[in-house]
Amino acid sequence: xxxxxxxxxxxxxxxxxxxxxxxxxxxxxxxxxxxxxxxxxxxxxxxxxxxxxxxxxxxxxxxxxxxxxxxxxxxxxxxxxxxxxxxxxxxxxxxxxxxxxxxxxxxxxxxxxxxxxxxxxxxxxxxxxxxxxxxxxxxxxxxxxxxxxxxxxxxxxxxxxxxxxxxxxxxxxxxxxxxxxxxxxxxxxxxxxxxxxxxxxxxxxxxxxxxxxxxxxxxxxxxxxxxxxxxxxxxxxxxxxxxxxxxxxxxxxxxxxxxxxxxxxxxxxxxxxxxxxxxxxxxxxxxxxxxxxxxxxxxxxxxxxxxxxxxxxxxxxxxxxxxxxxxxxxx
Numbered sequence: 211x212x213x214x215x216x217x218x219x220x221x222x223x224x225x226x227x228x229x230x231x232x233x234x235x236x237x238x239x240x241x242x243x244x245x246x247x248x249x250x251x252x253x254x255x256x257x258x259x260x261x262x263x264x265x266x267x268x269x270x271x272x273x274x275x276x277x278x279x280x281x282x283x284x285x286x287x288x289x290x291x292x293x294x295x296x297x298x299x300x301x302x303x304x305x306x307x308x309x310x311x312x313x314x315x316x317x318x319x320x321x322x323x324x325x326x327x328x329x330x331x332x333x334x335x336x337x338x339x340x341x342x343x344x345x346x347x348x349x350x351x352x353x354x355x356x357x358x359x360x361x362x363x364x365x366x367x368x369x370x371x372x373x374x375x376x377x378x379x380x381x382x383x384x385x386x387x388x389x390x391x392x393x394x395x396x397x398x399x400x401x402x403x404x405x406x407x408x409x410x411x412x413x414x415x416x417x418x419x420x421x422x423x424x425x426x427x428x429x430x431x432x433x434x435x436x437x438x439x440x441x442x443x444x445x446x447x448x449x450x451x452x453x454x455x456x457x458x459x460x461x462x463x464x465x466x467x468x469x470x471x472x473x474x475x476x477x478x479x480x481x482x483x484x485x486x487x488x489x490x491x492x493x494x495x496x497x498x499x500x501x502x503x504x505x506x507x508x509x510x511x512x513x514x515x516x517x518x519x520x521x522x523x524x525x526x527x528x529x530x531x532x533x534x535x536x537x538x539x540x541x
Contacts, residue, residue, distance in 0.1 A: 315360025348425030
């Protein structure tokens, strides 16, 4: 295993310390609970947006904290949910009279941790609600979920909710924005290689040099099929058709198109995929009015990518255009 690691057990707190050290004017943290929050939050008249999941998916989630995005986030170990106390302390740290909205990606561990944390907070009369994100069209159920997984489309939910909260929308109104985005966003990914969690020291799954996992999960969960690797255009079309057919997206729709790298794919290759995806949008009569190419939701050093489509209207376009600043510097 070749990685920039000191001790595997120190990997998460050390990279979180690095994020805090690189953003001293923007962020502060509590490493006991592996939590990062905005320095200028909470604010009494604004809803706080929080999230938290396993590490290894950066820039999700702690690198997505900042004005116009998340107000706070906590991390679990690599590919494992944060503990209940971390979720609970994150809610408490961001509690306001306006309320806290917890965005939860649909993984069983995340759901159990946040369900309990929300119950604990509500027992202390903290105003808090949660919303489940499940944009992955690849499979209905996986090793980690009941129902569809939450993957790169999560970033559109964070962005829109963060903008709505900055506007002063109520907790119910911000949750309605989350639901609107989730109802209109779809994602599917493919892996060309596995990845190596530092604590494990070996690949999480085996895949041949001539194979790809179509519909892979961000923890390496099996997708729709193990297939022989083919051309970039053919891979793009497989992912795009699965995503575009699911909603379905229709001629005349205005969309945001995201090509997300899973951690080990060079930017040039992502743009090869984007080139074909944009062509496929044009062929279907979809107008791409916002595009995103880069790493938004990764799986350590996994070589692979996902394609996300979000159907837009005037409200969502406004939220995507709203200012945002995070450690990831991606919006």
